Amino acid sequence: MEQLFKKLNSIIQEYDSFIIMGHKDPDLDSLGSSLGLCEIIESFGKKPYIFLNDKHLENYNSNINQAFEKMEKDVICVNERSYKKIEGKILLIVTDVHMVDRLEYPKLVDIFDTIVLDHHIKSKNYIKTAKFIYIDTNLSSMSELITYYAKYVNIDLDNVIATILLAGIEIDTNGFNLKTTSKTYEAASTLMEMGADSILKQELLKESKDDYVKRASFIRDSFMINDCIAMCIVNKLSNSMELAEIAEELLTFEDIKASYVIGKFDNDVIGVSARSLGDIDVNSVISKIGGGGHSSNAAAQVKDKTIKEVRYEIIDLIQKKD
Ligand SMILES: [Mn+2]
DSSP states (O other): OHHHHHHHHHHHHTOSEEEEEOBSSOOHHHHHHHHHHHHHHHTTTOEEEEEOOGGGGGGSOHHHHHHHHHOOSOOOEEOTTGGGGOOSSEEEEEESOOBGGGBSSTTHHHHSEEEEEEOSOOOTTBOTTOSEEEEOTTSSOHHHHHHHHHHHTTOOOOHHHHHHHHHHHHHHTTTTTTTOOHHHHHHHHHHHHTTOOHHHHHHHHOOOHHHHHHHHHHHHTOEESSSSEEEEEESSOSSTTHHHHHHHHHTTSTTOOEEEEEEEOTTSOEEEEEEESSSSOSHHHHGGGTOEEETTEEEEEEOSOOHHHHHHHHHHHHHHHO
16 A cells, blocks of 8 residues: 555645545445545645535435544535635645546646545546556455555544545445455554544434335345345435445345345436355356356346346346356
C-alpha cells in the first residue's frame, strides 16, 4: 500500500483543489472515505470539496443525513452549480465506485483530470478517461484504505469522521464478517485510537424498523434450491443496494452457504446479486447469464427477461452443476 500512498501524495501535490465524489445513493463507506480524503488533502494545505447532489439530499438515507448533522468539522459540499466556482487546478477523486453510470454526477469526469479508488469488482463500464485507477477487490472497504492512508500521512482524523469510517467498514463487511482480514481489524483499531465513538457508530448504523421488517419479509419468503443454496425474489426494489444486502444477510443463516437474490429495477432490468461464504463458486452461474464477479461475490443485470425466466435459468444452471 505504501507504493499507492506515495503515488497519491505526488498526484495531490500537482493540484490546488479537489472534488471528491462517491457513488449514487451514498452509503457510509462512500461518505466516510470521502471525508477521510478531505482531511488528508487539507493536511497538504490544499482545498477539498465533496460533491453531493443536493437535489437528492432529501432522498439520502437517514444515516447520511445524521452523519452530517453530527459533524462539527466544516466540510464544503458542492453540487451541480457550485462546483463551477472552485478555483485553481482541479482534480476529481472518485471513491468507492468506478462505473460511470454509478457516479453521483458523471459529467465531471469529462471536465476534470480524474483518479479512481475503489474496491468493487471491475466492470466494463469503468471511467476510461481516468489518469489513474486503483481497484483492490481484496479490500473490505474504502474506509479501510483511507484509514491506512491517514495513518501514512500521519494525521489524526476528526472523531466524527473516524466514527463514520468505522461504520463504513462495518457496513461493507456486514459486521466484520465478509472480506475481513487482520488488516481490517487493524484499521478499526486505528480508528478507535483516533477517537471513533462506538455509541455514535451504533446510532449511524441504525435502520428504520420498516426497512428491517421489509427485508425480513423477503428473507422469510426465500427458499432453498438445494441443501445449501438459497434464493430470494424481491418484487419491488427500493434501492440498488437492496439485492446485495439481502444476499449477504442470507449467508448468516444456518445451512446457507450461497445465495442468489433476484429483483426488478425501475427500468425493467432484472438484477441478480449472488454471494457465497467461499466454497461455492457463484460466478460460474452468474457469468452464464451475462454477469460477472468473483467466486464469492457476483452480480448480473439482465435485459428483456422476466424475473421468472431468470429465476428458472439460474436454478437450471445450479442443478446442472450438481
Ligand atoms: Mn464500499
